[in-house]
Amino acid sequence: MPTSRIAIVGVGQVGAAAAYALILGSIASELLLVDKNGKPKDAVVATQAYTAVGQTDPEYVHRNISTVRTIIDGMMPLKSNAILLVVSSPVDLLTSLALQISQLPPSQVLGSGTYLDSIRLRGMLADRIGVAAKSIDAFVLGVQGESQVTAWSAATIGGVPINECLSKAALINCAEFSRECQHRSQSIMRAKGTTPFGIGSAVSSICSSIILDKGAIHPVSHFQPSFGCCFSLPVVLGKGGIQRKVQISLDFDEDVQITDSATALKRMIDQVHNG
Numbered sequence: 051m052p053t054s055r056i057a058i059v060g061v062g063q064v065g066a067a068a069a070y071a072l073i074l075g076s077i078a079s080e081l082l083l084v085d086k087n088g089k090p091k092d093a094v095v096a097t098q099a100y101t102a103v104g105q106t107d108p109e110y111v112h113r114n115i116s117t118v119r120t121i122i123d124g125m126m127p128l129k130s131n132a133i134l135l136v137v138s139s140p141v142d143l144l145t146s147l148a149l150q151i152s153q154l155p156p157s158q159v160l161g162s163g164t165y166l167d168s169i170r171l172r173g174m175l176a177d178r179i180g181v182a183a184k185s186i187d188a189f190v191l192g193v194q195g196e197s198q199v200t201a202w203s204a205a206t207i208g209g210v211p212i213n214e215c216l217s218k219a220a221l222i223n224c225a226e227f228s229r230e231c232q233h234r235s236q237s238i239m240r241a242k243g244t245t246p247f248g249i250g251s252a253v254s255s256i257c258s259s260i261i262l263d264k265g266a267i268h269p270v271s272h273f274q275p276s277f278g279c280c281f282s283l284p285v286v287l288g289k290g291g292i293q294r295k296v297q298i299s300l301d302f303d304e305d306v307q308i309t310d311s312a313t314a315l316k317r318m319i320d321q322v323h324n325g
């Protein structure tokens with residue numbers, strides 16, 4: 051395996067879970083764990099403090115913005131081939147900010163976005179329908195959190211559109227199902243008080259797709275030129291980061307929901323810049 055280094059910035063619950071998953075998978079030849087006062091310059095997973103999954107109050111958001119700014123400023127100048135993976139919440143806003151501050155090409159700055167939500171969705175569908183999660187192609191897309199969108203119109207099971215292959219008995223209430231998936235983190239938090247293992251293994255999977263040049267298709271947060279901000283749509287991940295975007299056809303309502311939430315996110319980013 052060629053030399054590959056992953057630096058995890060912020061080794062709290064999420065950083066530690068990501069490190070554990072990366073070590074179990076033997077993903078990188080070097081793993082650098084950096085908490086406050088460290089100075090990595092290579093491939094990076096940025097996580098940081100002030101947690102509470104789903105917490106979006108302005109004070110929390112501003113603290114995370116300022117922490118991400120401090121972290122990336124401290125890493126400058128970054129190596130030209132560094133890849134930034136942002137995990138901290140709100141992930142799309144912070145990924146957009148990381149892209150701007152780092153001045154890396156958009157293909158090298160990504161956020162975990164709705165990747166974990168998509169894995170959860172597939173797992174929940176697999177349980178409900180009784181097929182392997184691997185046989186299901188279904189994505190959660192858009193701005194992660196309250197306005198994320200389940201792309202039901204593009205979901206397939208064994209290559210067959212989901213609403214054509216479900217028997218009447220297995221029919222699901224899509225809106226209810228999406229809501230349950232969206233609030234999975236909160237359910238886990240209520241039950242266990244913490245949710246680091248899911249995101250830790252998602253980080254490991256994204257890193258392995260890049261380092262091992264797998265060409266795997268994942269929904270991750272990345273720059274959308276027509277909106278001027280980052281949110282999740284499917285991409286091919288491999289050597290160098292995002293290799294190309296995957297065109298996905300959504301229905302009118304899904305499209306509108308994504309457009310509305312992306313527009314709101316861009317407005318918020320502009321406020322951050324102006325304030």
Ligand SMILES: NC(=O)c1ccc[n+]([C@@H]2O[C@H](COP(=O)([O-])OP(=O)(O)OC[C@H]3O[C@@H](n4cnc5c(N)ncnc54)[C@H](O)[C@@H]3O)[C@@H](O)[C@H]2O)c1
Nearest residue numbers: 060061062063064065085086097098099101137138139249
């Ligand atoms: N994207 C997702 O699906 C997802 C899931 C869970 C958590 N999160 C987010 O991940 C982030 C981290 O969560 P956590 O539970 O690990 O938090 P945590 O509080 O357990 O750990 C944060 C760590 O970051 C370190 N840190 C703070 N400022 C730093 C700096 N300037 N430089 C380096 N290290 C610094 C702290 O010392 C601490 O060790 C939060 O923003 C949380 O909302 C995202």
